[in-house]
Amino acid sequence: MKDNPIKHSLRYSLLGGLIALFSLDVSADIQPYNMTEGVTQISKEVFDLHMLIFYICCVIGIIVFGAMIVSLIRDRKSKGVPPADFHESVLLEFVWTAIPFAILIGIAIPAAKVLIDMEDVSDSEMTVKVTGYQWLWHYDYIDHDVDFYSVLKTSRNEIYNRSEKNENYLLEVDNELVLPTNRKVRILITSNDVIHAWWVPDLAVKKDAIPGYINQAWTEIDEPGIYRGQCAELCGRDHGFMPIVVRALPPEEFDAWVLQQSNKTVAGSQGSSISLQQSNKTVADSQGSNASLQQENKNIEQNALIN
Amino acid sequence: MSTTTADEHHDDHHPSGIMRWITTTNHKDIGTLYLWFSFIMFFIGGFMALIIRTELFEPGMQFVDPQFFNSMTTMHAIVMIFGVVMPAFTGLANWLIPLMIGATDMALPRMNNWSFWILPFAFAMMLSTLFMDGGGPAGGWTLYPPLVLQTGDAFPFVIFAIHFMGMSSIMGAINVVATILNMRAPGMTLMKMPLFVWTWLITAYLLIAVMPVLAGGVTMLLTDKFFETSFFNAAGGGDPVLFQHIFWFFGHPEVYILILPSFGVISSIIPTFARKPLFGYSSMVYATASIAFLSFIVWAHHMFTVGMPLAGELFFMLATMLIAVPTGVKVFNWVCTMWRGAMTFETPMLFAIAFIILFTIGGFSGLMLAITPADFQYHDTYFVVAHFHYVLVPGSIFAIIAAVYYWLPKWTGHMYSEFWGKTHFWLSTIFVNITFFPMHFVGLAGMPRRIPDYALQFSDYNQIATIGAFGFGFAQIIFLGLVIATIRGGVKATDRVWEGAEGLEWTLSSPPPYHSFTTPPNVKGEWNWFTHQHYETVKTRS
Ligand code: HEM
Ligand SMILES: [Cu+2]
Ligand SMILES: [Cu+2]
Numbered sequence: 001m002k003d004n005p006i007k008h009s010l011r012y013s014l015l016g017g018l019i020a021l022f023s024l025d026v027s028a029d030i031q032p033y034n035m036t037e038g039v040t041q042i043s044k045e046v047f048d049l050h051m052l053i054f055y056i057c058c059v060i061g062i063i064v065f066g067a068m069i070v071s072l073i074r075d076r077k078s079k080g081v082p083p084a085d086f087h088e089s090v091l092l093e094f095v096w097t098a099i100p101f102a103i104l105i106g107i108a109i110p111a112a113k114v115l116i117d118m119e120d121v122s123d124s125e126m127t128v129k130v131t132g133y134q135w136l137w138h139y140d141y142i143d144h145d146v147d148f149y150s151v152l153k154t155s156r157n158e159i160y161n162r163s164e165k166n167e168n169y170l171l172e173v174d175n176e177l178v179l180p181t182n183r184k185v186r187i188l189i190t191s192n193d194v195i196h197a198w199w200v201p202d203l204a205v206k207k208d209a210i211p212g213y214i215n216q217a218w219t220e221i222d223e224p225g226i227y228r229g230q231c232a233e234l235c236g237r238d239h240g241f242m243p244i245v246v247r248a249l250p251p252e253e254f255d256a257w258v259l260q261q262s263n264k265t266v267a268g269s270q271g272s273s274i275s276l277q278q279s280n281k282t283v284a285d286s287q288g289s290n291a292s293l294q295q296e297n298k299n300i301e302q303n304a305l306i307n
Numbered sequence: 308m309s310t311t312t313a314d315e316h317h318d319d320h321h322p323s324g325i326m327r328w329i330t331t332t333n334h335k336d337i338g339t340l341y342l343w344f345s346f347i348m349f350f351i352g353g354f355m356a357l358i359i360r361t362e363l364f365e366p367g368m369q370f371v372d373p374q375f376f377n378s379m380t381t382m383h384a385i386v387m388i389f390g391v392v393m394p395a396f397t398g399l400a401n402w403l404i405p406l407m408i409g410a411t412d413m414a415l416p417r418m419n420n421w422s423f424w425i426l427p428f429a430f431a432m433m434l435s436t437l438f439m440d441g442g443g444p445a446g447g448w449t450l451y452p453p454l455v456l457q458t459g460d461a462f463p464f465v466i467f468a469i470h471f472m473g474m475s476s477i478m479g480a481i482n483v484v485a486t487i488l489n490m491r492a493p494g495m496t497l498m499k500m501p502l503f504v505w506t507w508l509i510t511a512y513l514l515i516a517v518m519p520v521l522a523g524g525v526t527m528l529l530t531d532k533f534f535e536t537s538f539f540n541a542a543g544g545g546d547p548v549l550f551q552h553i554f555w556f557f558g559h560p561e562v563y564i565l566i567l568p569s570f571g572v573i574s575s576i577i578p579t580f581a582r583k584p585l586f587g588y589s590s591m592v593y594a595t596a597s598i599a600f601l602s603f604i605v606w607a608h609h610m611f612t613v614g615m616p617l618a619g620e621l622f623f624m625l626a627t628m629l630i631a632v633p634t635g636v637k638v639f640n641w642v643c644t645m646w647r648g649a650m651t652f653e654t655p656m657l658f659a660i661a662f663i664i665l666f667t668i669g670g671f672s673g674l675m676l677a678i679t680p681a682d683f684q685y686h687d688t689y690f691v692v693a694h695f696h697y698v699l700v701p702g703s704i705f706a707i708i709a710a711v712y713y714w715l716p717k718w719t720g721h722m723y724s725e726f727w728g729k730t731h732f733w734l735s736t737i738f739v740n741i742t743f744f745p746m747h748f749v750g751l752a753g754m755p756r757r758i759p760d761y762a763l764q765f766s767d768y769n770q771i772a773t774i775g776a777f778g779f780g781f782a783q784i785i786f787l788g789l790v791i792a793t794i795r796g797g798v799k800a801t802d803r804v805w806e807g808a809e810g811l812e813w814t815l816s817s818p819p820p821y822h823s824f825t826t827p828p829n830v831k832g833e834w835n836w837f838t839h840q841h842y843e844t845v846k847t848r849s
Binding site: 033034035036042045046049050053054057060061064065067068071072075076077078079081082083084085086087088089092093096097100101104107108111112114115116118119158159160161165167168169170171193194195197199201204205206207208210211212213215216229230231232233234235236237238239240241 | 366367368369373374377445446447451453454457541542545546547548581582583584585586587588589590612613614617620621624625628629631632635636638639642643644645646647648649650651660663664667668671674675678679680681683684686687688748751752753755757758759760761762763768
């Protein structure tokens with residue numbers, strides 16, 4: 001694959017253009033084009049902010065571009081009107097500095113409110129620790145005895161176009177992160193190697209997973225369902241191939257699931273070979289670096305102070 | 308300062324052939340070198356973009372390896388920023404600043420030569436890393452550790468290349484400052500300078516302030532990798548986020564380095580073709596200065612997701628929103644310049660108008676990104692890709708193209724073909740939107756940036772974007788042909804070139820003499836091309 005990318009792309013580029021024209025014709029169903037409203041209180045508030053600022057931009061755009069279009073049509077030399085000569089107006093400059101300023105303050109206030117809510121992790125009912133690895137996720141249910149790795153499930157055959165792609169192509173994992181609905185879940189996010197970012201659009205949670213740091217976020221899911229996300233920070237070769245899948249269950253079902261899982265762990269039947277390798281590596285790493293542990297503690301303290 | 312000969316039209320002391328270009332200290336030659344360098348890099352960077360877009364045409368991996376894909380996105384960005392936009396602006400500065408302020412040449416001609424000739428070596432070194440063990444740099448142009456430390460043999464070469472690029476820009480900037488502050492014609496007070504000169508003066512200060520910060524940051528990366536320091540290594544007591552602060556303290560002023568000179572270009576072109584003085588000259592100067600100031604205190608808006616303290620997030624959100632105010636003032640002033648003018652639509656004007664509209668769209672998405680809670684959803688998605696391409700392609704690049712059309716007759720003495728210019732304009736404008744507008748949608752729908760493969764629901768918009776990218780790329784070949792044809796010949800240009808053009812550069816012949824103003828023009832007294840002088844022209848015409 002790698003040895004001759006340039007030649008490849010040249011050969012296919014023209015071909016690609018032609019195919020594009022045809023396939024566009026066929027694909028009648030244009031896919032989603034806006035931010036998701038999501039399934040949490042916060043995600044809905046974020047969506048509303050997004051729409052608010054979007055509409056404000058539209059209104060400003062209509063005014064500014066409208067004036068411009070009027071001028072472009074009317075003020076042409078070919079119409080034979082000599083150009084005016086005005087070139088300054090302190091009043092105008094003042095007006096178009098002050099009005100945008102006021103509008104911005106108007107947006108900043110609701111935005112700040114949502115932000116303050118988003119950062120308030122207090123009163124959470126359970127905690128999951130998420131650790132990013134090149135290129136998979138590890139989930140640790142801190143208050144229960146459950147932890148596992150979560151790896152992309154899509155087959156190489158699908159990725160390399162040797163078989164039909166299924167509908168959740170690249171957005172499916174072997175072990176989903178199972179969370180309860182209607183409970184405030186605190187999510188601690190860190191990394192074991194490079195920086196990743198844990199992002200699930202429907203929860204409006206995106207936080208970087210940074211080695212030596214433990215970041216916090218929280219979510220409280222309103223509806224049971226499956227919510228898919230992806231790593232959102234370039235983390236190397238397979239950055240595009242480490243998705244996140246959250247399965248939200250009603251609280252009772254969740255409790256049953258946790259119970260079943262912790263029994264499994266005790267029996268020691270959990271863990272594919274890759275996970276085992278990975279966890280050995282983690283143990284070795286953390287033994288070797290007291291400093292990073294200290295750092296982690298320090299960060300937890302810091303975060304605690306902030307909130 | 309080279310001493311000027313009495314005879315302006317031939318230069319006996321000048322070597323010819325290739326040595327002319329290697330040893331030249333002439334601001335026009337060096338300006339030309341910069342512009343051609345930038346043009347060549349534009350095609351190289353564009354070619355990389357097309358590799359990216361080709362792979363993204365359909366879901367699935369078709370053409371390249373993911374690692375190579377990452378090095379394409381990384382190299383594409385570095386080439387476009389440091390190899391295209393910045394050298395093109397320096398080229399314009401070299402050509403135009405002495406002409407606009409009534410000087411013979413740049414203040415520091417030897418350094419000028421040096422600052423250009425570093426660049427080809429820097430980029431040759433950087434591009435050569437593609438053939439090294441482990442491939443080119445693939446950690447993104449933002450160079451975040453720890454990932455960037457996983458780069459193979461390419462790593463030190465990339466760092467040194469960045470050092471060279473930085474040195475080149477700093478020298479260029481020092482030269483601009485020295486020229487503007489020392490070489491203005493008698494009577495040319497600061498508040499009489501054309502806005503292109505003003506915006507470049509401010510840009511030069513930004514460059515001098517932040518390029519050393521980048522240099523410091525990448526040097527720390529280097530010592531972390533090879534000399535066992537732990538600036539950014541958590542296990543050694545360092546902090547990976549520190550790098551991001553350093554990088555964006557450089558990076559955000561950098562994005563204004565990439566746009567402020569365009570503001571100057573647009574402020575020259577709109578009055579010419581509206582035949583009306585620039586509206587709000589002094590507020591334009593103040594707006595540029597406030598943008599430059601604010602650009603130093605907003606850097607962490609690129610880092611909302613790293614987990615900053617709440618107070619930090621609030622501060623950076625507010626400061627970022629503030630930047631929209633002076634930016635808005637600029638746009639309002641341009642529209643007001645057009646208002647009640649007598650416009651014609653030659654190619655430079657068309658590009659300038661497209662600039663205003665499309666740059667403003669990029670400004671709108673910037674404003675959206677400033678809203679921290681919403682940024683959590685936008686960050687590192689194609690929405691951000693759409694944002695910065697709107698401000699950079701139909702922003703910076705369109706302004707550079709507009710500048711070339713506007714001043715090419717002055718530089719070459721020939722008019723370009725309006726037919727091909729307009730064809731180039733319409734194709735570029737249509738395709739740039741086909742390429743980048745759909746990226747807003749896939750970004751909002753949840754497609755992360757910097758991925759070589761994507762989920763099925765993103766297919767349609769990606770296909771559209773890829774088609775647009777190829778169209779845009781091919782349209783630029785027209786531009787190349789047009790520039791070469793204009794240099795070779797064409798209708799003779801008058802000194803003034805454009806009916807409504809104002810400013811000292813238009814008082815010289817087209818092309819101007821090798822040494823621009825051997826005797827400084829006198830612009831003392833009432834003479835002011837933003838008001839009085841312009842008014843005179845209009846009166847005599849009607
Ligand atoms: C109204 C003015 C602007 C505002 C409010 C603004 C705001 C922002 C914000 C908040 C981001 C970070 C988005 C994220 O990663 O989550 C961003 C990214 C970016 N902006 Fe702007 N911006 C503005 C104008 C510009 C201009 C004029 C340029 C350059 C010509 C520019 C170039 C960029 C680039 C290159 C990035 C992405 C950097 C990266 O992550 O690689 N922006 N902008
Ligand atoms: Cu990643
Ligand atoms: Cu920025």
